[in-house]
Amino acid sequence: MKALGIVGSPRKGGNTEILTAHCLKAIAEEGLDTELVRLAGLNIAGCNNCNYCFEHDGCSIEDDLQPIWDKMVVADAIIVASPVYFGSATSLVKALLERAGFMSFRGKPFRGKVGGPLVVARRAGKNFTFVELLHWFHIMGIINPGSTYWNVAIGREKGEVEKDEEGLRTAWNFGKNVADLLKRLNR
Numbered sequence: 001m002k003a004l005g006i007v008g009s010p011r012k013g014g015n016t017e018i019l020t021a022h023c024l025k026a027i028a029e030e031g032l033d034t035e036l037v038r039l040a041g042l043n044i045a046g047c048n049n050c051n052y053c054f055e056h057d058g059c060s061i062e063d064d065l066q067p068i069w070d071k072m073v074v075a076d077a078i079i080v081a082s083p084v085y086f087g088s089a090t091s092l093v094k095a096l097l098e099r100a101g102f103m104s105f106r107g108k109p110f111r112g113k114v115g116g117p118l119v120v121a122r123r124a125g126k127n128f129t130f131v132e133l134l135h136w137f138h139i140m141g142i143i144n145p146g147s148t149y150w151n152v153a154i155g156r157e158k159g160e161v162e163k164d165e166e167g168l169r170t171a172w173n174f175g176k177n178v179a180d181l182l183k184r185l186n187r
């Protein structure tokens with residue numbers, strides 16, 4: 001079984017990546033495979049509502065989405081992590097979820113998977129962004145196991161999230177719950 005952590009910050013090696021890696025470490029400790037993928041540097045456009053994906057496999061837009069989509073389809077767990085940008089998820093994350101969301105309506109490949117969001121902010125917009133991302137997981141039929149707090153953490157400059165002990169612990173406990181739920185579902 002494999003858990004995929006998608007880091008939606010345009011900044012490599014930042015707080016979102018650190019938090020996601022921490023969560024994946026908790027999952028790996030339970031014997032599951034993990035993979036962290038960064039959206040940073042990728043060219044992923046938003047959905048253009050052409051509806052090509054309603055009739056065909058894949059998307060009419062030719063950019064960097066396909067390899068990420070392929071990883072999402074085969075993963076047993078999907079974690080989508082975003083920093084808060086102006087009170088919301090980043091445009092990279094939004095573009096990915098718009099496209100992957102529409103593409104998934106045909107075959108419903110995410111239904112019954114496990115997962116949820118992770119969010120990092122300097123100060124405000126954490127809960128809104130967490131819930132914003134939960135909306136996508138809910139429509140996809142992805143089962144969210146929860147944690148010991150909402151999956152939000154605090155940090156501004158690269159590495160600052162390491163000082164947020166509760167944020168790290170929450171992401172860690174979320175990872176443990178993801179692994180536990182996956183094992184129960186696959187018993």
Ligand SMILES: Cc1cc2nc3c(=O)[nH]c(=O)nc-3n(C[C@H](O)[C@H](O)[C@H](O)COP(=O)(O)O)c2cc1C
Pocket residue numbers: 009010011013014015016017083084085086087088120121122123124125154155156157158159
């Ligand atoms: C364009 C932009 C908008 C931001 N908007 C917010 C915001 O609305 N609320 C907040 O608390 N932090 C905001 N931040 C700060 C980031 O959420 C914070 O620095 C975060 O740790 C970045 O994650 P990263 O290190 O993974 O890139 C913003 C940062 C940028 C670059």
